Each structure stands twice: as C-alpha cells, then as structure tokens.
Amino acid sequence: MEAFINKLLESYLAELICSKRLYKLRHNASELARKISRKGHHATFYFDLEDPYSYLMLPVVEELEIAFQISFDIQVVAPRDASHRPEQEALERYAMLDAGYLAQAWGLEFPTLIPNQKRLRTDALRLLLYARSTTAEWIQLAKETSDAYWHGDFARIHKLVQQNRLLDAFDVPEKLKENTDRLYKRGFYLPASVFYRGEWYWGLDRVYLLRDRLKNMGAQEHQTLLYPDWGNVRVPSRPNDDVNLFFSFRSPYSYIAIARIALNPDDYPLEKIHLKPVLPMVTRGLPVPKEKKMYILKDAARIAHFEGIEFGRVRDPLGKGVERAISIFLNTPESKRLDIAFRLLGDIWARGCNVASDSYLKQIAAEFKLSEPAILNAHASRGYELEADANRKVLSRLGLWGVPSFSKGRLVAWGQDRMPLIFEKSFK
Structure with a gap:
C-alpha cells in the first residue's frame, strides 16, 4: 500500500512540475520581477x-x-x-x-x-x-x-x-x-x-x-535568421529507405517521437518505420543522476507542450512495467505496433497508468483485440529480454546508446530533434 501511495504521489507531483499552466506562470512571474527590478x-x-x-x-x-x-x-x-x-x-x-x-x-x-x-x-x-x-x-x-x-x-x-x-x-x-x-x-x-x-x-x-x-516578452528588436533548414543537409540515405526507430518505454523523448508519428501519420512513411524496443539505460548499467532526470522531465514537458502532445502525469514503469510493456508490444501484430506503443507510452508519460498491473493488461487486450492469457503471461518466457538485447547490440554497432535513435540507410541520428533529418522534412 505504501509503495502504491508513493507512486501515486510521484505521478501527481510530476504532473505539477510539468504543468503547461505552471510553465507559463513561471515565465510571466519572472518577467514581472525583471520589470519591477528594472533589469x-x-x-x-x-x-x-x-x-x-x-x-x-x-x-x-x-x-x-x-x-x-x-x-x-x-x-x-x-x-x-x-x-x-x-x-x-x-x-x-x-x-x-x-x-x-x-x-x-x-x-x-x-x-x-x-x-x-x-x-x-x-x-x-x-x-x-x-x-x-x-x-x-x-x-x-x-x-x-x-x-x-x-x-x-x-x-x-x-x-x-x-x-x-x-x-x-x-x-x-x-x-x-x-x-x-x-x-x-x-x-x-x-x-x-x-x-x-x-x-x-x-x-x-x-x-x-x-x-x-x-x-x-517583447524583447525582439530585429528580424533573426535563427531557423534551421534541414533541406540543406546532405545525408547518406535515400528518401525511400526503411527507418529503424530504437525506443524505450522509460524515455519521455521516445514518447514524443512516437507521438509525433502517431498523431501526424500523413507526414511519415508508416510502412517503412520499424520500432525497436530496448531496455532503459539504467538497466544497462548507464547512470542517470537525479539532476539529469529532472532536467529531462522538464525539457520533455516543454517540448510536448510546444508540439501539442499530452504529457505530465508520469508513472515510472521501471522494472515490471517495462518488462510487460515490451512483452505486450512484441506480442502485438506488426500492423498495430505503432498504435499500441503510442498508447502504452501515453499511459506512462501522460496519464499515470500502472502498465504492470493485470487489470491494465486486461483492458489493453480487450481494446486491441489481443489474447488476454497471452498478454498476461507474455513476459514469463523472458523472450522480451532477447529481443531488447538484440536491438541494443544493433544500436551499439551504429555507435549509439541513447534513445530515441534512428537509422536510415547509412544515416544514424539520436534524439527526437533529428526527426526532420531522418524524414527529410522540416516540422517547425
């Protein structure tokens, strides 16, 4: 019960920290203080x-x-x-x-x-x-x-x-x-x-x-050229090459990347995008200090606000949640994998759901017309570990380790910020 309450409190605290209203309020309060101090x-x-x-x-x-x-x-x-x-x-x-x-x-x-x-x-x-x-x-x-x-x-x-x-x-x-x-x-x-x-x-x-x-804040004095044009970039790939997207259910940036694709399907070649789940960095022995986690959460929140993506009520899936999320994903038909990844990630990063619970898995099985026994027991075989580790090894051979990461032909890129590069299209 205590663990459940702590998780619930963490979820609501994250929602407060990531609140778009609070984000704007901080900006406005800071600007008011600046003006009062005449700085x-x-x-x-x-x-x-x-x-x-x-x-x-x-x-x-x-x-x-x-x-x-x-x-x-x-x-x-x-x-x-x-x-x-x-x-x-x-x-x-x-x-x-x-x-x-x-x-x-x-x-x-x-x-x-x-x-x-x-x-x-x-x-x-x-x-x-x-x-x-x-x-x-x-x-x-x-x-x-x-x-x-x-x-x-x-x-x-x-x-x-x-x-x-x-x-x-x-x-x-x-x-x-x-x-x-x-x-x-x-x-x-x-x-x-x-x-x-x-x-x-x-x-x-x-x-x-x-x-x-x-x-x-009314601080602009002159027009600026501070805008990238990804169409100017020479890349070692072709527009029709398949794209591998390596992601983690514990990565808010992975959620943003997949949300951008799921919410804007006309902008992406869905049939050429292959989702490759990996285990979280911390389970792979890569440290994530507290201040880094806090920055990532706040940064992901403001990007999500900018993109119009729901975000904030977080429920950390580390452990059983990640295991079951990957298992569900791998036991879903290829045609539904983008949708179920988007749903699972949204439930983790925007709606604070416990993706490790049996009741949640039963709900997902019903909504996506999946076999309930297969979904409930999918993680028991530990097959998800083999798949996730195989994806990690491919990612490592590409010279990358973080997520979301992309490969397209000989082009590799890390981060949802590089989606315009990978898909050769400007989105801002």
Whole structure:
C-alpha cells in the first residue's frame, strides 16, 4: 500500500512540475520581477572549447544579442563527469557527425577533419578565460580562437596570444574548475547551454524555445535568421529507405517521437518505420543522476507542450512495467505496433497508468483485440529480454546508446530533434 501511495504521489507531483499552466506562470512571474527590478534581459552562456556544439553556438549567441534585447555572461567550462556523460568516447565520435549535420542545417561553418590540437588547448584557454570588457569582444575572439584550435592552426593561436591579454597558464586549471563547478551547482551538466531566468536551453536544439520566450516578452528588436533548414543537409540515405526507430518505454523523448508519428501519420512513411524496443539505460548499467532526470522531465514537458502532445502525469514503469510493456508490444501484430506503443507510452508519460498491473493488461487486450492469457503471461518466457538485447547490440554497432535513435540507410541520428533529418522534412 505504501509503495502504491508513493507512486501515486510521484505521478501527481510530476504532473505539477510539468504543468503547461505552471510553465507559463513561471515565465510571466519572472518577467514581472525583471520589470519591477528594472533589469534588462540577461543570460549566461556556458562554453566548452572541446565541445562541437559549443563551437556552433558562438555565432548564434552573437545573433541573439543582435536580434534581441539580451546580454550574456560567458562561462568557459569543461564538464567531464562520467555519470552525466556515459559512453564518453562514443559520444565524442557521434557529436562530431551530428554537429556536421547541424552546421549544414543552420548554415554554419564546421571543420570536417579535426587534426590533433590538444597541444593548443592551454593557450586557447588562456585567451578564452581572460575576462573581456564586452560579450561582443569575447565572442569575436572566441570564434577566432576556436576556429584555430579546431583546425590545429598553431600559427594563428600564437598570433592571437601575442595580440591579446590572457590568463596566466598556472591559473587555467583552477579557473576552469571554478566555472565548471558553478555549472554543476546550478543543477546542470551540459556545455553549449544558455541559462535564462530559471530555465536551461541546450545548444542549437533549444534555441527556438529561447527565441520564442524572448519574442513573447517583447524583447525582439530585429528580424533573426535563427531557423534551421534541414533541406540543406546532405545525408547518406535515400528518401525511400526503411527507418529503424530504437525506443524505450522509460524515455519521455521516445514518447514524443512516437507521438509525433502517431498523431501526424500523413507526414511519415508508416510502412517503412520499424520500432525497436530496448531496455532503459539504467538497466544497462548507464547512470542517470537525479539532476539529469529532472532536467529531462522538464525539457520533455516543454517540448510536448510546444508540439501539442499530452504529457505530465508520469508513472515510472521501471522494472515490471517495462518488462510487460515490451512483452505486450512484441506480442502485438506488426500492423498495430505503432498504435499500441503510442498508447502504452501515453499511459506512462501522460496519464499515470500502472502498465504492470493485470487489470491494465486486461483492458489493453480487450481494446486491441489481443489474447488476454497471452498478454498476461507474455513476459514469463523472458523472450522480451532477447529481443531488447538484440536491438541494443544493433544500436551499439551504429555507435549509439541513447534513445530515441534512428537509422536510415547509412544515416544514424539520436534524439527526437533529428526527426526532420531522418524524414527529410522540416516540422517547425
């Protein structure tokens, strides 16, 4: 009984945290407080020299300052906490590939071949960690420094060192750690991020949310080019290639991806999409710290609100719920799998249902005209483990580990944000 009550309380608490009304109320209250205090729009940008997403954000932060009445404080960081960044080597390899696609979509420059530039790191950080008088001055120098660093251009770094004031080399580790610790203490873990009045915006993928928030607050001064065009991206696939979608019932982003497909069937080649369930990261030995889980929940909620997808009353399916959800899915005819995945995920992430209970399974069996005994006992054979593990191995061979992930021909991508890339169609 106590466990049931705790689950129920967690569900209603999640609904409150994810409430669209509360989300707007926080924005409005923050803006009212800003106006009362007569402060301008001010944000903090966290930049990591060795992070490709930070590299891409530099001209975008510059554009935000031009287009909106907003100023930035810059923090140069180097977050490398393994608990927040599982599969570090795979992440770095994938980030380079992904950043290349992002650069094409946003019309930005990005190096296609990275030489060994580690010897330039200290001098580059000496330039970047030194306080500049204006954000514009820092961004201009950061663009030059980062470009030289990422291209392994010793001569340019040397010239910049000669021409600019810079931090003492002995002070670099301490200053970098101080800034990184400040990022963690704020409850976040990713570079290339903007923190604006209580909310985090990671990389190019969340610029549209910051842009729209500032626009709603009346902060826009000029027209902006902060819109990606995924039609500009050259991809190693063909439009008629089949798409594998790897997902987890414990992933809110998986729910959003599948909801987008299920709610907009005319926009997707349904007959070519193959759903591949995997077990949650935590059951695969990949850590998910508390602050990361909280950010993911809030971030998924605001994306769902933006997309018009029901979200909020969450019932964590970890354990028996995941086992039974995968088993139900695998025991459903192929023609109904998208519908049942959407239903199960919606019941987990929007309606707070206990998908592990017998009464719930009986209801699902009746609605989808499935064999009730087969559904109730589907997980007993443990066949779902073999299927989920086989999908995990395929995902690993693709160089990925998180969900939702996609493969299409030789194109691989991670995250529901890459659906325009995979399906070669812009949705925003």
